Amino acid sequence: MFPLDEIDNIFEAAARSRVFKNREVLLPDYVPLELPHREAEIKRLAEVVAPALRGERPSNAFIYGLTGTGKTAVTKYVLRRLEELAKARGSSVSWIYVNVRQRETPYKVLADMGEQLGLRVPFTGLSIGELFSRIVKRLSKLEGVYIVVLDEIDFLVRKGDDVLYDLTRINEHLPRAKVSLIGITNSVKLVDSLDPRVKSSLGEEQLVFSPYNAEQLKDILSRRASMAFNEGALEEGVIPLVAALAAREHGDARRALDMLRVAGEIAEREGADRVSEDHVYRARQEIERDKASDVIRTLPLHSKLILAAILKASLTSPEGRATTGEIYDAYRQLASSLGLEEVTLRRVSGVLGELDMLGIISSRVISRGRYGKTRVVELAVSPDTVIGSLSEDPTVGSMVQSMSTKGLTGKRGRATS
DNA sequence: CATCCACCGGAAATAGGGGGGC
């Protein structure tokens, strides 16, 4: 028998990282104790929600800014503080945070809200209306101020949605409790597509978050890095590099912190004791690849097939591009070789649009005059990534693998420029 | 300069699998 304490020693040694002191502070959901370069936004939001301390309903607010500009972090930061303060003064203020992108459908958003209010909600079966009135019923037994944060609210807006509208009017049903809403989005366009009634209600206050510049990113990164990494674990150029790369991608601080964390993880995996610029470059690649793989793996069957068709069509074309028609032909071949029913051209066109949104392909519609209007598609991720992710699928996997050899020879055959 | 290709992309409807309340 191996002595227990020796096992412990092994774990202990492995657990003690050479580069990381506290890796968690680089994770996306970590809210730091201070949010540098967002002082003005914090102040604005604090002013907006402050009336809650007097038991008044704060104005609804609309927060807009690109991804990674601190919208979520600032909101959580301010509301946490507000709640603490309220508790200390004996007034009742609570907040509910729902990420609409993760909850996607109106039903799930309401279900999430309901659960946070202590309701037991079946994951399906109820009508939206029923669910809504249960929430109202629950809230009408309560008192105090409730601030509901709907993050990435874009996904709730899709045409003719009354849930948002109903939420803005929920106070009419409540005798004592007061609800105010904070909507967070990263698309300016959203504001226009909003139901005008919702727009005016939600837009009682509007906050705009501007992207961080490279200097600010550098500052944010070094503060965070000093908590996350051991002394001297970062080579000189690492932080400026990460900041520069992220600044180029519209100042996304989350992306920057991710890059830093993954660079650290790569360094650690390799047993290096310092994180180098090379680790950063590789981290950036790895992040892109993982993101794409995750998306591809969870695609529905026919979307995978269509992606395989794109792969096939683009690898056999000299430019690496393919049109909708070509993709459809390739798709039909693949489908019939697997003995599967085919989806229509309209659907393929729709899937192409989805894949574009997901960043797996990039495409634009062009007119070839006499020869019609079509969409030209090219892969936005490396063929190897696509092949790798698709081959895990039980249905299309083997087919993609056999295609990969042919495809890659085809690719090798063409000019490398 | 009208024509006409090869699709685009909106809207509505359906299928069919998940489940309620009563």
Add this chain to the structure above:
DNA sequence: GCCCCCCTATTTCCGGTGGATG
């Protein structure tokens, strides 16, 4: 059990449309 609901992927229907061609 009955009737209703939600959700996703898809079909059906169909009115556009940029620009090379004749």
